[in-house]
Amino acid sequence: MTEDWRDSQEILVMDGRIKVPYAWSAGEVGTTYLESLRDAERFLGTRCPVCGIVYHLPRMHCPDCFEACPEWVELESTGTLVTWTIARRPHPALSPLAPPFGFGVIRLDGADTGFLHLLYGFGVGSLRSGMRVEAVFARERTGSILDVSHFRPSREVV
Amino acid sequence: MERVAVIGVGMTQFARERPAETAADLVFEACTRALEDARLSIEDVDVVITGSNDFFDGRTISSMAVMDACGSYDKNVSTVEGDGTFGAAHALMRVLAGWGTVLYCAHHKGSESVMPLITNAMFDPIFERFLGIEAVTSAALQARAYMDRWGLDEETLALVSVKNHGNAFRNPVAQLPLETTVEDVMGSPYIADPLKRLDCAPVTDGAAAVILADREHARSAGSRAVRVRGVGYSCDAFHLGDRDLADPSALRDAAARAYRGAAIDDPARQIDLAEVSEVFGYMELMWCEGLGLCGPGEAGEMTASGRTARDGDIPVNVSGGCLSANPVLVSGLNRVIECVLQVRGEAGEHQVEGVRTAVAQGFNGPCGQSQCVWVLGGEE
Numbered sequence: 394m395t396e397d398w399r400d401s402q403e404i405l406v407m408d409g410r411i412k413v414p415y416a417w418s419a420g421e422v423g424t425t426y427l428e429s430l431r432d433a434e435r436f437l438g439t440r441c442p443v444c445g446i447v448y449h450l451p452r453m454h455c456p457d458c459f460e461a462c463p464e465w466v467e468l469e470s471t472g473t474l475v476t477w478t479i480a481r482r483p484h485p486a487l488s489p490l491a492p493p494f495g496f497g498v499i500r501l502d503g504a505d506t507g508f509l510h511l512l513y514g515f516g517v518g519s520l521r522s523g524m525r526v527e528a529v530f531a532r533e534r535t536g537s538i539l540d541v542s543h544f545r546p547s548r549e550v551v
Numbered sequence: 552m553e554r555v556a557v558i559g560v561g562m563t564q565f566a567r568e569r570p571a572e573t574a575a576d577l578v579f580e581a582c583t584r585a586l587e588d589a590r591l592s593i594e595d596v597d598v599v600i601t602g603s604n605d606f607f608d609g610r611t612i613s614s615m616a617v618m619d620a621c622g623s624y625d626k627n628v629s630t631v632e633g634d635g636t637f638g639a640a641h642a643l644m645r646v647l648a649g650w651g652t653v654l655y656c657a658h659h660k661g662s663e664s665v666m667p668l669i670t671n672a673m674f675d676p677i678f679e680r681f682l683g684i685e686a687v688t689s690a691a692l693q694a695r696a697y698m699d700r701w702g703l704d705e706e707t708l709a710l711v712s713v714k715n716h717g718n719a720f721r722n723p724v725a726q727l728p729l730e731t732t733v734e735d736v737m738g739s740p741y742i743a744d745p746l747k748r749l750d751c752a753p754v755t756d757g758a759a760a761v762i763l764a765d766r767e768h769a770r771s772a773g774s775r776a777v778r779v780r781g782v783g784y785s786c787d788a789f790h791l792g793d794r795d796l797a798d799p800s801a802l803r804d805a806a807a808r809a810y811r812g813a814a815i816d817d818p819a820r821q822i823d824l825a826e827v828s829e830v831f832g833y834m835e836l837m838w839c840e841g842l843g844l845c846g847p848g849e850a851g852e853m854t855a856s857g858r859t860a861r862d863g864d865i866p867v868n869v870s871g872g873c874l875s876a877n878p879v880l881v882s883g884l885n886r887v888i889e890c891v892l893q894v895r896g897e898a899g900e901h902q903v904e905g906v907r908t909a910v911a912q913g914f915n916g917p918c919g920q921s922q923c924v925w926v927l928g929g930e931e
Binding site for chain 1: 570665691740742
């Protein structure tokens with residue numbers, strides 16, 4: 394019997410990288426929202442005329458009622474931390490901030506739904522669901538979700 | 552439901568890396584095993600369905616690259632991008648549409664790409680993706696919400712990892728049997744609080760296949776044909792902030808639909824065994840509750856009491872689950888296959904005595920956005 398040729402084989406591996414440019418539309422609602430962050434440091438939501446829910450992130454249509462949500466609502470830059478995590482070992486390409494930073498679902502004051510953003514400037518061990526947080530806007534703003542640099546524990550006086 | 556049965560199943564060996572096999576080689580291995588198991592040849596198959604993901608495979612129309620390997624020439628072929636439970640549901644529908652024998656296969660080579668970069672891309676490119684969120688960090692948000700809702704500690708979540716890695720010793724195709732303790736899990740490094748390394752499923756290479764048939768074509772399989780009694784699915788909101796992350800409402804809906812078909816009104820009593828997609832330990836607890844195997848918030852206690860252990864009254868993931876092998880897409884199909892083997896009494900060393908009705912669960916999307924449930928076995 395001859396030895397199986399597969400037993401002594403070293404497998405070749407081709408390294409590659411797919412890099413394809415995209416240009417994703419933010420849409421009409423997304424554009425108004427991001428322009429407001431960029432130009433006025435102001436969060437906007439939309440209200441469903443049927444169920445009355447204020448969506449943030451804003452929505453063109455209410456996913457529950459299937460109705461258009463044409464009404465804009467101005468929201469506060471403060472809110473409540475619904476849930477959170479600390480990214481201890483983020484992939485370098487996925488680190489907009491130096492680790493450790495966090496992710497949170499934040500429900501802004503005036504909104505009924507939460508949204509995802511970064512947490513920074515907190516002591517490890519200090520984060521709690523239900524705690525108050527506030528937005529820190531980026532100095533250079535370009536019309537992106539990162540015009541809000543991150544959220545941090547609120548310094549508001551109760 | 553019309554009479555449809557699973558008449559053949561096949562899984563490859565699952566491993567962190569299988570460099571000697573291409574994705575197509577893995578598909579061939581799984582399909583060959585499923586055909587052998589069904590005692591059929593590829594000529595007996597009317598329809599072929601493949602499951603693959605372009606991002607993971609690093610090629611567009613990734614399904615086309617495995618067509619040779621699953622014997623699809625001159626056959627009805629369609630392709631599904633998503634978890635294996637959904638792909639198998641597509642196969643079920645092809646049988647119900649009048650095609651006698653349908654082969655569905657799914658593959659995954661996690662070793663060939665970078666998991667966080669790919670799972671990051673499932674998030675919205677305008678509002679979420681550039682924050683750097685991906686599968687583990689988003690799951691961590693859900694784990695925290697679930698712990699907060701029911702006052703659970705990390706040690707309770709760790710019980711799932713200890714149980715399932717231990718179960719994997721009896722499953723010859725599992726990737727990661729581990730003798731581990733709650734202290735070991737707690738001592739493993741945090742990836743994203745509260746999730747630690749041992750709370751998270753590994754990266755895996757592998758493939759699996761099933762063959763479904765209508766009553767006439769299932770006849771040749773005799774008593775080895777396992778009846779599909781009910782399948783249901785349901786979807787929750789895309790944006791994490793729109794959802795109550797602590798409440799597995801989509802799974803509850805999916806289970807209700809599957810149970811309706813299966814005439815199950817008391818799942819905790821009528822289901823003998825469950826295989827769920829616990830890509831992270833806490834998910835097993837949430838999915839048990841969503842499947843109605845216990846009440847909301849009770850799964851931690853149920854696990855701590857040993858009821859979901861191999862010798863418990865409702866064993867969950869005796870195969871070792873996703874924590875012991877997580878070929879994405881294939882994972883849900885593995886859950887279905889494990890249930891089929893258990894109902895047949897052919898699960899080998901991890902066979903549980905007297906399994907008549909088993910339930911399998913899989914999901915798509917972040918934090919179990921879209922859920923699919925299969926009820927298998929039981930009496931005519």
